[in-house]
Each structure stands twice: as C-alpha cells, then as structure tokens.
Amino acid sequence: MVTGDVKLIGSWASVFVMRARIALNLKSISYEFLQETFGSKSELLLKSNPVHKKMPVLIHADKPVCESNIIVQYIDEAWSSYGTSILPSLPYDRAIARFWAAYIDDKWFIALRSILTAQGEEEKKEAIAEVEERTEHLEKAFIECSNGKPFFNGDHIGFLDIALGSFLGWWRVVELDANHKLLDETKTPSLFKWAERFCNDPAVKPLMPDTANLAEFARKLFPKPQP
Amino acid sequence: MADEVILLDYWPSMFTMTTTKIALAEKGVAYEYEETNPWVKTSLPNEMNPIHKKIPVLIHEGKQICESLIQLEYIDEVWSNTYPILPSDPYQKAQARFWGDFIDKKFYDPSWKVWGTIGEEQVTAKKDLLEHFKTLETELGDKPYYGGDVFGFVDIALMGYYSWFKAIEKFGEFSIEAEFPKLIQWTKRCLERESVVKSIADSDKIIEYAYVLRRKLGVE
Numbered sequence: 001m002v003t004g005d006v007k008l009i010g011s012w013a014s015v016f017v018m019r020a021r022i023a024l025n026l027k028s029i030s031y032e033f034l035q036e037t038f039g040s041k042s043e044l045l046l047k048s049n050p051v052h053k054k055m056p057v058l059i060h061a062d063k064p065v066c067e068s069n070i071i072v073q074y075i076d077e078a079w080s081s082y083g084t085s086i087l088p089s090l091p092y093d094r095a096i097a098r099f100w101a102a103y104i105d106d107k108w109f110i111a112l113r114s115i116l117t118a119q120g121e122e123e124k125k126e127a128i129a130e131v132e133e134r135t136e137h138l139e140k141a142f143i144e145c146s147n148g149k150p151f152f153n154g155d156h157i158g159f160l161d162i163a164l165g166s167f168l169g170w171w172r173v174v175e176l177d178a179n180h181k182l183l184d185e186t187k188t189p190s191l192f193k194w195a196e197r198f199c200n201d202p203a204v205k206p207l208m209p210d211t212a213n214l215a216e217f218a219r220k221l222f223p224k225p226q227p
Numbered sequence: 228m229a230d231e232v233i234l235l236d237y238w239p240s241m242f243t244m245t246t247t248k249i250a251l252a253e254k255g256v257a258y259e260y261e262e263t264n265p266w267v268k269t270s271l272p273n274e275m276n277p278i279h280k281k282i283p284v285l286i287h288e289g290k291q292i293c294e295s296l297i298q299l300e301y302i303d304e305v306w307s308n309t310y311p312i313l314p315s316d317p318y319q320k321a322q323a324r325f326w327g328d329f330i331d332k333k334f335y336d337p338s339w340k341v342w343g344t345i346g347e348e349q350v351t352a353k354k355d356l357l358e359h360f361k362t363l364e365t366e367l368g369d370k371p372y373y374g375g376d377v378f379g380f381v382d383i384a385l386m387g388y389y390s391w392f393k394a395i396e397k398f399g400e401f402s403i404e405a406e407f408p409k410l411i412q413w414t415k416r417c418l419e420r421e422s423v424v425k426s427i428a429d430s431d432k433i434i435e436y437a438y439v440l441r442r443k444l445g446v447e
Contacts, residue, residue, distance in 0.1 A: 051325075051329065051362065060318075063318055065318070065321045065325075066325055067324075067325055067328055070321050070324045070325055070328065071321075073320075073321070073324070074317055074318070074320070074321040077317035077320065078317040078318070091301050091304035091305045092287075092290050092292070092301070094300070094301070094304065095292045095297050095298075095300070095301040098294075098297045098300065099292075099293055099294060099297055102294060102297070
C-alpha cells in the first residue's frame with residue numbers, strides 16, 4: 001500500500017477516532033491526521049460522511065470509510081499482511097467479538113454517558129448502578145474471550161480490546177465526575193488488569209489523552225447547569 | 228453440512244430473522260426452526276441471549292450467535308464456499324457494512340414507532356422514516372441491487388423489513404410505492420428469489436399482529 005494516501009478525520013478527544021488510530025498503529029500505517037475544530041464540522045467531513053456527518057472518517061486513496069468499528073475491520077482487511085490480526089480468525093470468535101463490540105456501543109457506553117448527563121443525585125446513582133452491572137457483563141466476556149491470555153483477542157490487542165479500551169480515558173473522567181470507582185479492582189479484577197496492559201501497549205500509549213485535558217474538554221461538552 | 232443449525236424465532240420478528248433465513252437459503256443450508264413467543268416467558272431465550280433478552284438466536288453446533296447482521300456475517304464466513312453475501316473487496320465490504328449498520332440503527336426505531344405509537348411520537352417517526360427511505364432509495368440509485376449486479380448483504384438486511392411495509396403504509400398513511408417507486412421495483416426484483424419468498428412473513432398476518440401489539444402498547 002502506498003503510504004501518504006491515508007487520511008483520518010477526527011479529534012484527539014474522541015473514543016471512536018482513537019479506535020481507528022490504534023488500528024492504523026497496529027498495522028504501522030502512516031496517515032495524515034486531520035483534526036476537526038470543536039464546535040464545527042469541516043467541508044471534507046460533511047462531504048465524506050454525508051449520511052451521519054460524524055467522525056472518524058478514514059479516507060484511503062480518496063475513498064471514505066465511516067463508522068469506527070467498520071473502519072477498524074477495513075484496516076484489518078485492507079492491510080491484512082501487515083502487523084498482527086485485529087479480528088479473530090474463527091467465524092464464531094469473530095461473531096462474539098462483534099456482539100460485544102455492539103453491546104459496548106449500544107448498552108455500556110450509553111450508560112456511562114448518562115452519568116455525565118444525569119440530573120441530580122438519584123439519577124446519577126441509578127446510572128452508576130447500571131454501568132456497574134454492565135461492566136460485570138464485560139468482565140465475564142473478557143474471561144470467556146481471552147481464555148487465559150492477556151487480551152480479549154488473545155496474545156495481542158484486537159477488535160474488542162480496541163472497542164472497549166478506547167473508552168479508558170473517558171472512563172477515568174466519568175469516575176472523577178461521579179466520585180465513584182467505575183473500574184474496580186475487586187469487582188472486575190480481570191478488566192482492571194487488562195486496562196493497564198491495554199494502556200501500555202505501544203500502539204495505544206501515545207494516543208491515550210491526558211485525564212486532566214479530557215476532563216476539561218468534558219466540561220465543555222457536558223456543561224453542568226448553574227446552581 | 229446439514230448439521231445442527233437451529234433458528235430460535237418468533238415468526239413476525241422485526242429483528243429480521245427473515246434476513247438469517249434468506250442467507251441460509253441462499254447458501255443452501257438446512258436448518259431446524261423453533262418458534263417462541265416473546266410475551267410468554269420461557270427459560271430458553273434468556274439463557275441463550277442473556278444480555279439483550281431478545282430473540283432471535285442462531286444456534287450452530289451448539290454455539291449461539293445473536294443479532295441479525297452478526298448472524299449474516301457468520302453465515303457468510305462459515306459457508307464461504309458458496310454464494311458470497313458480502314463482497315471480497317475490503318472497500319466494497321466496508322460500504323455494505325455501513326449500509327447494514329444504517330438500516331440496523333436508523334431504520335429500526337421509526338419503522339416500528341410508525342405503527343406502534345400515536346401523536347407527536349408517531350408524527351416524528353413517520354418524518355424520520357420517510358427521510359431514511361429516501362436515503363436508501365438514493366443509495367440504491369439505478370443499480371439492480373444494493374450490491375450492484377449481485378443480491379447481497381444490504382439487500383438481505385433491508386428485505387428483512389419487507390413484511391412490515393404494508394403495516395407501515397397502513398398506520399403511517401402513505402404509499403411507499405408512490406413515494407419511493409425505485410425502492411418498490413427493487414423489492415419486486417428481490418421477490419423473484421426463492422430464498423426471499425420462502426423467508427418472508429405474510430404482510431396481512433403482520434397487520435393483524437400489529438393490531439395485537441398496538442392494543443398491548445395501549446395505542447389502539
């Protein structure tokens with residue numbers, strides 16, 4: 001593949017953008033990162049993703065690919081001979097990885113975000129309880145998928161590691177906001193240890209945003225009502 | 228392999244067990260079909276699908292696969308030596324997945340709210356649905372199928388909703404054919420396929436069922 005013909009439209013703070021960047025790092029693909037300005041959408045973004053008008057958009061040889069999990073799979077397939085495999089090789093394992101990735105976005109993330117948008121203490125407590133319950137499902141998923149190995153994908157980080165791990169920066173920000181541990185060493189010990197391994201992976205480390213910066217950004221994105 | 232493929236379904240399922248049946252039929256894979264009613268609590272569906280607690284479930288060699296598009300990809304990968312559902316080119320594949328995802332995420336909600344709700348909620352659902360139909364018709368363009376010349380992933384995903392079109396038209400009070408003639412022409416092409424004809428549910432029975440659901444939801 002010709003390097004220099006890969007562009008990624010995104011933002012340093014976006015979980016979904018990070019997924020694409022981790023995948024590109026795993027395959028050692030160089031790309032031009034086109035940082036969107038907060039509060040507006042560039043012409044290129046609107047042109048490349050007219051349906052959803054959202055980042056990330058991967059533009060490979062002028063052809064756009066949208067939706068983070070679809071982009072990650074595309075990267076794995078377009079550069080299949082590069083680096084390690086991102087998706088598992090067996091159809092059943094792939095189906096399980098896709099199922100949990102969809103669960104993370106459709107159920108788990110929604111619960112996490114509702115902590116930030118909760119109005120009042122009652123709502124916040126309910127949201128926290130929901131996240132804890134859903135995180136326990138993910139703990140079981142990790143044990144099942146990893147089969148004793150360090151990552152969901154086995155020896156190396158893969159699709160499901162990326163799907164969940166990209167949330168770790170925001171996970172910490174929400175913990176601070178909620179003043180409550182959301183990744184608990186005693187409740188979900190496997191996930192807790194996995195998180196540290198994930199963040200230290202060379203494909204991930206340079207991309208994980210600083211918690212303080214992200215917390216400040218969160219205050220812009222989810223302003224608290226004035227008392 | 229005519230072995231151990233079971234579909235656990237509730238027959239007018241909006242969750243497109245239709246798509247799974249079409250895919251298995253295209254691949255020539257035999258399966259056992261079991262029906263279960265979601266309004267009746269049984270232990271089996273929950274055990275099989277403990278997370279979302281919703282059927283349908285594909286069971287192959289004792290392993291459970293949930294979610295229709297995930298089932299579609301699984302079927303394509305396991306029975307890879309016959310009729311490809313997804314294109315082999317990574318970019319074309321990404322496009323097919325994108326539209327499958329669009330149908331799954333954007334289309335599903337308004338398509339049931341149009342018959343399942345009333346008042347403001349229903350008006351909004353109808354507006355959204357018309358918009359999504361338009362987007363889908365534009366994407367189809369002049370191609371015979373979403374995959375181009377070949378009936379595939381996106382066609383199967385959208386035909387999963389076909390049985391509900393009549394109910395959508397009735398309660399939404401619009402004609403899909405009048406608004407989106409190209410889309411209806413495409414459905415007619417798809418209905419020429421045996422795999423589709425034997426997998427879809429009866430539209431009139433679906434309307435009867437919609438009435439039942441509307442009463443249960445308190446909107447009728």
